Amino acid sequence: MIHRFLKITVILIWHLNLSAQPDKPNIVLIMADDLGFECISANGGTSYQTPNIDRLVSQGMRFENCHAQPLCTPSRVQIMTGKYNVRNYTKFGELDRGEITFGNYFKQAGYKTAIAGKWQLGKEADSPQHFGFDQSCLWQQSKPRTDDDGHDTRFSNPILEINGTVKHFGNGAYGPDIVSDFICDFIEKNKEDPFFAYYPMLLTHCPFTPTPASEDWDPESPGSLDYKGKPSYFPEMVSYMDRLVGKVVSKIEALGLSENTIILFTGDNGTDKPIVSMFRGNPYPGGKGQTTDHGTHVPLVVQWTGTIEAAKECHDLIDFSDLLPTLCEAAQIDLSADETIDGRSFLSQLLGKKASPREWIYSWYSRSGSRTNLKEFARTTEYKLYKTGGFYKVTNDVFEDHPIATDDMTEEEKDINNTLTEVLKYYDDTRE
Incomplete structure (x- = not known):
């Protein structure tokens, strides 16, 4: 009788654990721009303080061996489609409109979807919506990165496109604040529905310029005329980037959504070349555009309160093609119809279950999309x-x-x- 009672209890607990993992968890994918693995203090970096990202690490899983492509557009195409660039990369600043992205998959599965931040994947007014995003607030969609006078348009008093409509912001507005507000508003408006929010941040890409937290912030600045700016501002930009990550996480917590929301933080490629950081006791130069670890090794942190065990580390090999199948598996979205997806889900690692880690990853890297300089x-x-x-x-x-x-x-x-x-x-x- 006691044995039967214990057996029934175990079965009940098992069913409760299954029900604790929602069929449609919310997803928030945050991707910093030009931020390598070495910039995060929880990874061993000592040049910058990243307390909000470190807090994600303390509450979730930190990955030691995640790799992106060495440059922005190749990485964005790979993370959004789950495929290696050899299959579908066309040229810089473009995503083939015949491709299916995680936005499409989640929208088809009944999720509310949004993207805010950097686009650079097609100039059509409907590009984000074509790729599955209900709502969008983007920089460098149909407009170039500079205005007619050569000022960068992403940071101070920016030019952004909201659902395909171009909007010029003034009065000291800061682009990263606007897009993070957009993400937070989207989360709040859709708190009763499953949602997928993709937040490819504007920070910490050059031009390296003051943030609103800098002593020499100029609210009247029309944007930098210098493409690179001044590398001395990079630490302030890292700090502001970390603050915005904390802002989004705090919104999720305030709405009581933490246990039903998977939060991921990563970077699209290595840090820009003018930047040299201290990493685990040694100088570490940024390697954006290079195929060495300096160009491909990026941070990856995943938090899912109550589902992913806190303060865990994973040393398995991960690359950007793996994000799409992982998130789709977590949301029980079937990908079997597309046999060209190269990524492998690492959901088992996140859940602390027995896994079959990758033995290798592959990269086909060409900025232009041609075999020249491949x-x-x-x-x-x-x-x-x-x-x-x-x-x-x-x-x-x-x-x-x-x-x-x-x-x-x-x-x-x-x-x-x-x-x-x-x-x-x-x-x-x-x-x-």
Whole structure:
């Protein structure tokens, strides 16, 4: 009798645990612009303070080995479609309108959807809506990054497009504040429905300029004329970026949505090249645009209160193609109809279940979309093999200065090289 009672109790607890994980959790995906792994203090960076992101880390899971593409548009195409660039990257500033994004998947599944921040994926007035977003507040949609006089338009007194309508902001408005307000308003208006909010931030991309928290903030500034600005402002921009992350998280908490909302924070590529940060005791130069870890290694933190165990670390290999299948699996969205998705869900890792981590990731990187200056490689956590034959132990050779000759490889390294060679061959005929 006691045994039967215990068995029934275990079954009831199991069912309660299943019901505690909602069928349609809310999703908030935050992606900083040009912010590498080394910039987050919880990752071992010491040049900047990121208390709000660190708090996410303390309440969720921190990933040690997440990789993006080395540049903004290639990363955005990959994260939004779950596919490697070899399949669907066309050219800088464009997303093929034949592609299906996570916005489309979530909208089709009954979610309310929104995007706010940086677009740079197609100039059509309906681009965000075409790719599944009900609401949009974007910079660099149909308008270029500068006005007619050459002033950058993303930060002070910006030019943004709200649901396809161009709006010029003045009176000391700050672009990152406007788009973060848009995300927070969207969350509040849709708190009774499942929602998917994609927040590709404007910060911390250059021009490096004062924020409203800076002593020399100029509310009348029409925007920087200098593309890079002054790198000395980068720490203030990191701080403001972190503040806006905290603002969105606080909105979710204030609405009582934390247990039903998956919050993710990442960066689209490595930090810009003028920036040198201190990371785990050593100077760490930004590597945006480079295929070394300095250009691809990005932060990834995931919080899901009550579902993901707090203060956990994951050292499994993750790349940007994995975000879409992970989020879709969490929302029970079926992707089986699209066999070209390259990403692998890491939901099992998030839930603390037995998982089959990736052994490798692959990258086809070309800013222009052509084979000119193409860099193609496959890698494990420790080793990287380029299509051109360069083989590196990247954990010991971060700048990839010392390729390992075949004669110098250990038997284990030869096996890894052979595996990565097969990965590269697998994608040989993918791009016509």
